[in-house]
Amino acid sequence: MLDDRAKLLLKALVERYIADGQPVGSRTLSKASGLELSPATIRNVMADLEDLGLIVSPHTSAGRVPTARGYRLFVDTMLTVQRNQLVAPELAPEQPQKVIANAAQLLSNLSQFVGVVMAPRRTSVFRHIEFLRLSERRLLVIIVSPEGDVQNRVIFTDVDYAPDQLVEAANVLNAHYAGLAMEQVRERLKTEVERLRGEVAALMQAAVSVGSEALSQAQDEVVISGERNLLSVSDFAGDMHNLRRAFDLFEQKTQLLRLLDVSSQAEGVRIFIGGESQVVPFEDLSVVSAPYEVDGQVVGTLGVIGPTRMPYDRMIEIVDITSKLVTNALSHRR
Template structure:
């Protein structure tokens, strides 16, 4: 959509705004872009960029600032990577802190490193655990109501009440309990699903029905309880110039961090894709706050994606630097957790 002149001016405007935090005027943009253009020509190009929704003009200034759409075009097509630290010591510190260790310590160190290097907020979802059950039991509560008791290998007990399409006698439930524990105990829910696809025809109708419901219930229970989120550096956002004295914005930010399940939903999107992803506030429902952007990446254990980490900061952030920080931290965490 843009010619090279417009791209150059947009790139210069975004970079200048990220660096200074002030709306960029035509005279400043002329110097920053290095283009020999008249102020009138630059104003015309800026007007075109504004018509395209890439920049906007604050009411209190004659300069322009990037919009969410402008940031998106910038990060997708105009970014050039740069080194992580101002000195090699920064990166060496990260390598020293993220060493093979217990997963809880690795992710805690990773969150701190992300926060320290970015000066924003570092977030890491804990590795997902395999959903193995040690014992399952079905108990009749009433007509078409069954209590499912799931016991994990480490002794964690989860109870769920299910409603079945038909009534089951206590004898049938005991039979189902014995069959399931004899044939499926110690397997992951994924393995149980695979076996069910092949064996459901052979199982008695009531056992198959209970098994399918039990797998669904235990999957939901695991989704609610197994994933944890480590957050570091929330207070860094208090010093961000962009938020100024807007207490409403700050209150919404801290509500976001208090509701960790919402953060996990934001990060979960990136765990389904490879590499670093950037989510810019205001461009979609993925990040509901216009003031915030997220730079995230999945990390692996033995070749399997098990979690996500990232940096959360203001939309006006140095995206090139954040990409490098997140990418290298993801690699360090993958290496640390994959060591036997």
């Protein structure tokens, strides 16, 4: 447990380091904290904070910088967020994919770091299917999800279907199977195929196969915007190794998905500080995230990824407001 004086000095040190990016010495800390303390007293408190693993002294400087543990204590107990200071543009209630892309860009623009949004989770249910003949034995299958997402897939067929056969197959699927998961449709087609003409049944089964693949691929997609912003962050500019690791994280997306999935299980804004867990294994990266909803149900997560030395109060406000904007945009279009 820290006494009030130690807490105030730690808070001042973290805030000064976030603002300047330079190790904080005792003289600077004395001015920043506003406390009437001698340099020797401040040095003693800093030594105690260092013993507790909350700050560390880079070998090239006499000043101190926060550790992941120090940031965590600051974020959990000392951070005050000024609400309603941020003006953010509304997100228009468009197709979900467009809303998600716009949200990632908005997060990036407002934060000047990296914006990430996990697309809404869906079941592989279709609302509508159409067939379009592209050429002989080559068809475009157009699949519309209940959320309004449109997936297009090209299939190659054994026979050249006539226009009336394409219409018949689409009509049967839309009339009898819309609203069901593709797996259910596939099972029902196996038992009901006798009452359908052979060619049409084969076409419907092919459509269900590519439809299931298309809708499952659309799930758990992570949209990322603003990766290049990290190039201008001083914490990364001179460290190509850390930059490469960060860009690998964005490219692979698997770890990002795991992180965002964890975030979706909690209410409100969550902060993951680099190095304190396996969720964010990079010392110099932090993630501020929040879930968003559609009609009262959590369906995805969004957030900002940036340097550990980020203005957390502003990032919390940006993420919180963007999650509300996405919730409104996706809920209002239904």
